[in-house]
Amino acid sequence: MTINKVSIKAPAKINLSLDALRKREDGFHEVAMVMTTVDLADRIELTLLEADEIKIESSGGFVPLDERNLAFQAALLLKKTFNITKGVYIHISKHIPVAAGLAGGSSDAAATLKGLNELWGLGLSLDELAELGAKIGSDVSFCVYGGTALATGRGEKIHHISSPPPCWVLLAKPPIGVSTGEVYRNLKLQGIKHPDVEGMVKAIEEKDYDKICSLLGNVLESVTLKMYPEVKHIKEQMMRLGADAVLMSGSGPTVFGLFQHESRLQRVYNGLRGFCHEVYAVRLLGE
Numbered sequence: 510m511t512i513n514k515v516s517i518k519a520p521a522k523i524n525l526s527l528d529a530l531r532k533r534e535d536g537f538h539e540v541a542m543v544m545t546t547v548d549l550a551d552r553i554e555l556t557l558l559e560a561d562e563i564k565i566e567s568s569g570g571f572v573p574l575d576e577r578n579l580a581f582q583a584a585l586l587l588k589k590t591f592n593i594t595k596g597v598y599i600h601i602s603k604h605i606p607v608a609a610g611l612a613g614g615s616s617d618a619a620a621t622l623k624g625l626n627e628l629w630g631l632g633l634s635l636d637e638l639a640e641l642g643a644k645i646g647s648d649v650s651f652c653v654y655g656g657t658a659l660a661t662g663r664g665e666k667i668h669h670i671s672s673p674p675p676c677w678v679l680l681a682k683p684p685i686g687v688s689t690g691e692v693y694r695n696l697k698l699q700g701i702k703h704p705d706v707e708g709m710v711k712a713i714e715e716k717d718y719d720k721i722c723s724l725l726g727n728v729l730e731s732v733t734l735k736m737y738p739e740v741k742h743i744k745e746q747m748m749r750l751g752a753d754a755v756l757m758s759g760s761g762p763t764v765f766g767l768f769q770h771e772s773r774l775q776r777v778y779n780g781l782r783g784f785c786h787e788v789y790a791v792r793l794l795g796e
């Protein structure tokens with residue numbers, strides 16, 4: 510039976526730990542990061558087109574609707590690599606804030622790779638899709654697998670780890686978009702405080718919630734918090750209102766807080782909504 514349509518969830522990620530070790534010859538940074546998915550997701554619908562074309566539309570959120578869209582790039586990459594002459598209509602229901610440090614674009618690209626693998630009957634494994642994904646962006650490989658992982662290299666080498674203990678996550682995004690490239694360009698590695706990435710992996714494997722909270726760390730905060738004081742302000746407010754622990758995700762500007770108790774999450778959510786328009790209460794997906 511030929512499949513004509515597939516619908517795939519594309520979840521956002523947060524970085525529980527993010528370290529940059531050195532700048533490489535190719536301009537990228539060698540990183541070590543712990544990433545995990547949360548249940549805030551875009552939905553990607555792919556419809557088979559007999560004509561040799563890629564069409565893309567999106568509802569909600571402002572994203573480019575041409576070859577700059579990472580989902581479009583994913584389709585084009587598969588077409589070129591495997592000489593596909595069929596086409597696809599991609600529809601993105603956008604729920605993940607854009608340029609927020611939550612890998613929304615990368616997750617859309619990963620979902621498109623997985624969906625087209627079915628729709629175009631390519632028979633590729635997840636490992637093969639993740640390898641292709643790395644050509645689109647450093648975060649795409651992780652998004653192909655989802656779950657929880659230690660990512661090394663420029664972020665494309667994925668080492669699966671067990672899921673953290675279940676907890677609530679509050680995401681708060683100030684009304685600014687951050688360029689990942691600009692943040693990495695302004696990163697000064699000398700004298701910087703490096704997070705304990707190995708300790709974080711261990712704490713997750715041991716399901717030690719308190720240790721996970723105490724080890725949250727992200728070297729990119731040293732850049733983004735200075736560039737955008739509103740991110741620092743949200744971090745301070747979330748902590749003051751009662752989050753168990755707080756960190757900026759990726760290159761920002763989204764700040765996340767962790768919570769074991771739903772009642773406390775609700776209190777902090779209400780407090781933040783007073784001055785931050787975009788706040789989301791979600792759960793860790795983990796697996």
Ligand SMILES: C[C@@](CO)(OP(=O)(O)O)[C@H](O)COP(=O)(O)OP(=O)(O)OC[C@H]1O[C@@H](n2ccc(N)nc2=O)[C@H](O)[C@@H]1O
Pocket residue numbers: 524527536537538539540542609610611612615645646647648649662663664689690691693694758759760761
């Ligand atoms: C910071 C992180 C953490 O998960 O996420 P976001 O904040 O984007 O969500 C990632 O490392 C971002 O991954 P991604 O958004 O895919 O970045 P890419 O498109 O590959 O790279 C954008 C630019 O960031 C810089 N870059 C990216 C990754 C890396 N390891 N070193 C870098 O120096 C490069 O200048 C590159 O041109």
Ligand SMILES: Nc1ncnc2c1ncn2[C@@H]1O[C@H](COP(=O)(O)OP(=O)(O)O)[C@@H](O)[C@H]1O
Pocket residue numbers: 571572573577578579580601606607608609610611612613614615617618687689759760761
């Ligand atoms: N499908 C997409 N969804 C979101 N952003 C996209 C998409 N395709 C391309 N982009 C572009 O990618 C850049 C990074 O967006 P995004 O992936 O949301 O953030 P981040 O890299 O901070 O996690 C933005 O400049 C955005 O315009």
